[in-house]
Amino acid sequence: MSQNAKTTELKVKNEAVTRTEPMNGADLFIETLKNENVEVMFGYPGGAVLPLYDALYKNPIRHILARHEQAAIHAAEGYARVSGKPGVVLATSGPGATNLVTGIADAMMDSLPLVIFTGQVATGVIGSDAFQEADVIGITMPITKHNYQVRSMEDLPRIVHEAFHIATTGRPGPVLIDIPKDIATTMGNAEFVDELNLPGYQPNFKPNSLQVKKLRGALAKAKKPVILAGAGVLFAKASEELLEFVGKMQIPVVNTLLGLGGFPADHPLFLGMGGMHGTYAANTALYEADLLINIGARFDDRLTGNLAHFAPNATVAHIDIDPAEIGKNVPTHIPIVADAREALKKILSLDFEAPQADEWRQKVQKDKEENPLWNTEDGEGISPQSLMRIIHNVTNGDAVVTTDVGQHQMWTAQYYGFNKPDQWVTSGGLGTMGFGFPSAIGAQIAKPDKTVVAVAGDAGFQMTLQELGLVAELKLPVKIVIYNNQALGMVRQWQETFYEERYSQSLIPVQPDFVKLADAYGIRGYVVTTEEEAEKVMRETLTDNEPVLIDCRIKSKEMVYPMIAPGKGLHEMIGVKPQ
Amino acid sequence: MRRIVTATVLNQSGVLNRIAGLFTRRQFNIESITVGATETEGVSKMTFVVQVEDDRTVEQVVKQLHKQIDVLKVSDITEQAIVTRELALIKVMTTPQTRAEINVIIEPFRATIIDVARDSVTIQVVGNFEKIEAMIELLRPYGIKEVARTGQTAIKRGSQRFVSESKQVSILN
Numbered sequence: 136m137s138q139n140a141k142t143t144e145l146k147v148k149n150e151a152v153t154r155t156e157p158m159n160g161a162d163l164f165i166e167t168l169k170n171e172n173v174e175v176m177f178g179y180p181g182g183a184v185l186p187l188y189d190a191l192y193k194n195p196i197r198h199i200l201a202r203h204e205q206a207a208i209h210a211a212e213g214y215a216r217v218s219g220k221p222g223v224v225l226a227t228s229g230p231g232a233t234n235l236v237t238g239i240a241d242a243m244m245d246s247l248p249l250v251i252f253t254g255q256v257a258t259g260v261i262g263s264d265a266f267q268e269a270d271v272i273g274i275t276m277p278i279t280k281h282n283y284q285v286r287s288m289e290d291l292p293r294i295v296h297e298a299f300h301i302a303t304t305g306r307p308g309p310v311l312i313d314i315p316k317d318i319a320t321t322m323g324n325a326e327f328v329d330e331l332n333l334p335g336y337q338p339n340f341k342p343n344s345l346q347v348k349k350l351r352g353a354l355a356k357a358k359k360p361v362i363l364a365g366a367g368v369l370f371a372k373a374s375e376e377l378l379e380f381v382g383k384m385q386i387p388v389v390n391t392l393l394g395l396g397g398f399p400a401d402h403p404l405f406l407g408m409g410g411m412h413g414t415y416a417a418n419t420a421l422y423e424a425d426l427l428i429n430i431g432a433r434f435d436d437r438l439t440g441n442l443a444h445f446a447p448n449a450t451v452a453h454i455d456i457d458p459a460e461i462g463k464n465v466p467t468h469i470p471i472v473a474d475a476r477e478a479l480k481k482i483l484s485l486d487f488e489a490p491q492a493d494e495w496r497q498k499v500q501k502d503k504e505e506n507p508l509w510n511t512e513d514g515e516g517i518s519p520q521s522l523m524r525i526i527h528n529v530t531n532g533d534a535v536v537t538t539d540v541g542q543h544q545m546w547t548a549q550y551y552g553f554n555k556p557d558q559w560v561t562s563g564g565l566g567t568m569g570f571g572f573p574s575a576i577g578a579q580i581a582k583p584d585k586t587v588v589a590v591a592g593d594a595g596f597q598m599t600l601q602e603l604g605l606v607a608e609l610k611l612p613v614k615i616v617i618y619n620n621q622a623l624g625m626v627r628q629w630q631e632t633f634y635e636e637r638y639s640q641s642l643i644p645v646q647p648d649f650v651k652l653a654d655a656y657g658i659r660g661y662v663v664t665t666e667e668e669a670e671k672v673m674r675e676t677l678t679d680n681e682p683v684l685i686d687c688r689i690k691s692k693e694m695v696y697p698m699i700a701p702g703k704g705l706h707e708m709i710g711v712k713p714q
Numbered sequence: 715m716r717r718i719v720t721a722t723v724l725n726q727s728g729v730l731n732r733i734a735g736l737f738t739r740r741q742f743n744i745e746s747i748t749v750g751a752t753e754t755e756g757v758s759k760m761t762f763v764v765q766v767e768d769d770r771t772v773e774q775v776v777k778q779l780h781k782q783i784d785v786l787k788v789s790d791i792t793e794q795a796i797v798t799r800e801l802a803l804i805k806v807m808t809t810p811q812t813r814a815e816i817n818v819i820i821e822p823f824r825a826t827i828i829d830v831a832r833d834s835v836t837i838q839v840v841g842n843f844e845k846i847e848a849m850i851e852l853l854r855p856y857g858i859k860e861v862a863r864t865g866q867t868a869i870k871r872g873s874q875r876f877v878s879e880s881k882q883v884s885i886l887n
């Protein structure tokens with residue numbers, strides 16, 4: 136229990152039980168948050184949560200008032216992603232709760248630990264289509280790791296404790312707690328019990344030694360090994376172990392989109408991101424490998440391309456904390472259900488024999504040098520790829536970078552060069568436009584001293600730009616860089632490539648004056664049209680302590696390459712340019 | 715192929731909804747679900763008969779069920795020594811002439827007539843899937859008005875053959 140909780144120690148069953156003084160459910164709610172050491176939450180009030188907000192007024196925990204619930208939850212996701220702590224969200228019933236849905240689904244897909252509280256109409260009227268009633272439990276069942284409706288005030292401490300545990304352990308994910316209004320006003324004593332009783336939830340952390348031995352055998356025989364490192368490496372805080380393992384084994388590494396930063400981009404054995412817009416070297420290595428060691432990635436279709444052509448000659452080893460991911464998409468020979476760090480620690484302790492892979496290393500190195508990422512030099516506007524290198528240079532490659540979804544997201548992934556964990560916040564599985572800006576706010580709150588750059592699409596930014604108000608209010612030094620191609624660029628790219636340039640609803644010739652928009656909120660704004668200008672403005676504004684919005688006019692017809700067309704395999708990349 | 719999967723679950727509110735939703739969402743074809751109490755208070759047992767294309771799908775069914783917080787244990791018991799039973803109620807048209815014939819047909823199935831009307835009888839039968847199918851086929855020529863079936867429930871036999879265990883290779887500790 137926290138220090139200031141209004142409780143008395145009770146030596147009932149064991150020492151870990153604490154009984155509270157009589158209080159109402161809302162005050163108890165605040166106590167449960169303190170008990171979980173919650174430092175900040177993101178939310179928006181409304182009728183059904185008035186008692187909870189009243190309790191918060193009397194007994195404060197830092198609360199960030201977003202301008203839209205979707206932004207509140209994306210901010211919580213950004214916070215969770217870079218801090219490693221659960222993001223806490225509070226919203227009212229009905230529309231408040233339904234506004235959260237996109238963020239909940241996003242967190243579920245990308246395994247972000249969130250604990251979400253929604254208000255609900257009073258227990259007596261649930262099911263009667265009462266004002267602002269929505270079946271939030273039903274709606275969110277498929278997009279949460281677990282959800283609860285509180286039926287009695289006394290259950291609140293147990294439910295909250297379980298929710299935090301479930302959200303943050305095993306494969307992390309969002310857990311939602313629905314609190315009917317009358318529960319918040321009921322008076323009573325409640326007990327805090329430290330011990331958890333979740334017989335159906337026992338994540339397995341330690342690897343099975345038999346499977347680890349199998350991996351050892353496979354490694355000793357491998358001639359063309361490759362590691363695919365996913366976000367599991369980041370969640371497990373296993374990057375150091377991964378680096379050590381790679382150092383010993385000298386195996387090339389490919390990252391998934393969400394795994395970027397888990398392995399240093401400037402490492403000689405790093406081949407880049409794999410998948411639909413992955414590098415030639417990464418995709419070719421995955422295609423040709425005879426041993427593929429997947430650490431904490433879920434073989435998403437954007438990574439694998441056509442499964443029939445995925446790693447056709449490889450023995451597949453897969454380390455994942457979630458057994459259901461193993462063998463789901465790709466048949467797996469060596470399944471290791473474990474936390475990535477635990478598995479790597481075990482492997483390191485066994486002193487594996489390094490594979491004989493000199494030739495292979497030379498081959499992938501050659502692929503990397505001869506087929507680098509490239510960009511068109513001609514045409515009007517800033518090169519989006521060069522712009523990302525400028526952002527990298529100005530921020531010393533050390534910023535936290537968030538993105539929306541689309542071309543700018545892929546260029547950021549390809550060109551920023553993430554060398555450290557927890558620098559990279561993007562919406563991978565759900566691909567949520569409008570994610571970049573609010574998630575940057577959450578990341579900035581988690582890391583007040585870091586430079587946080589929100590790389591936004593001109594279209595995506597307009598989905599959540601109301602949060603300029605929040606940035607202005609809190610004077611958060613978030614740096615908004617708009618990749619302005621006056622288009623739904625990624626949609627436009629697909630239409631150019633696969634729909635004979637029929638640009639159906641993907642061009643936005645009339646954009647707002649983003650600078651004036653920033654100005655309306657009292658935030659500095661700049662338009663830049665050349666790389667020199669961009670660099671100058673960025674040198675002046677990206678590292679200081681104030682928010683800024685930079686509208687970068689990039690080449691509107693630039694494409695993200697390489698690209699793998701839908702239905703094609705990783706060896707069928709288009710847009711590769713040998714140097 | 716048909717597989718029989720059982721799960722023991724905590725009786726939390728919404729658990730049935732959670733599991734039914736999981737099957738729909740993941741496109742697992744389900745033939746029947748039965749749910750009922752077990753010897754332990756607060757714990758229910760569910761039996762699923764699923765139609766799957768390959769071993770990989772049934773493995774996913776098991777793993778996805780297992781991932782649910784309220785699910786305690788999941789087993790694909792198809793290959794094990796099990797007893798499966800289902801109860802069916804079948805309303806068949808009758809005439810004074812056919813009534814006796816029907817009696818003769820259902821007797822070997824140890825089925826019973828539980829309701830008699832002027833032009834129909836309702837028969838209750840308990841057995842495994844094949845037995846019930848067989849009886850329905852024999853009754854079909856008389857005109858079946860209505861069938862109500864419970865779906866199968868299953869239990870492992872007290873003593874298991876040796877082979878049955880070999881399928882249960884665990885990837886956990």
Ligand SMILES: Cc1ncc(C[n+]2csc(CCOP(=O)(O)OP(=O)(O)O)c2C)c(N)n1
Nearest residue numbers: 541542543566568592593594595623624625
């Ligand atoms: C909420 C949502 N709606 C639609 C899409 C489909 N979509 C993917 S990328 C994209 C274009 C995004 O345009 P912009 O934000 O300007 O980024 P750009 O691709 O131009 O860099 C769209 C519409 C999506 N990912 N998310």
Ligand SMILES: [Mg+2]
Nearest residue numbers: 593620622624
């Ligand atoms: Mg755009």
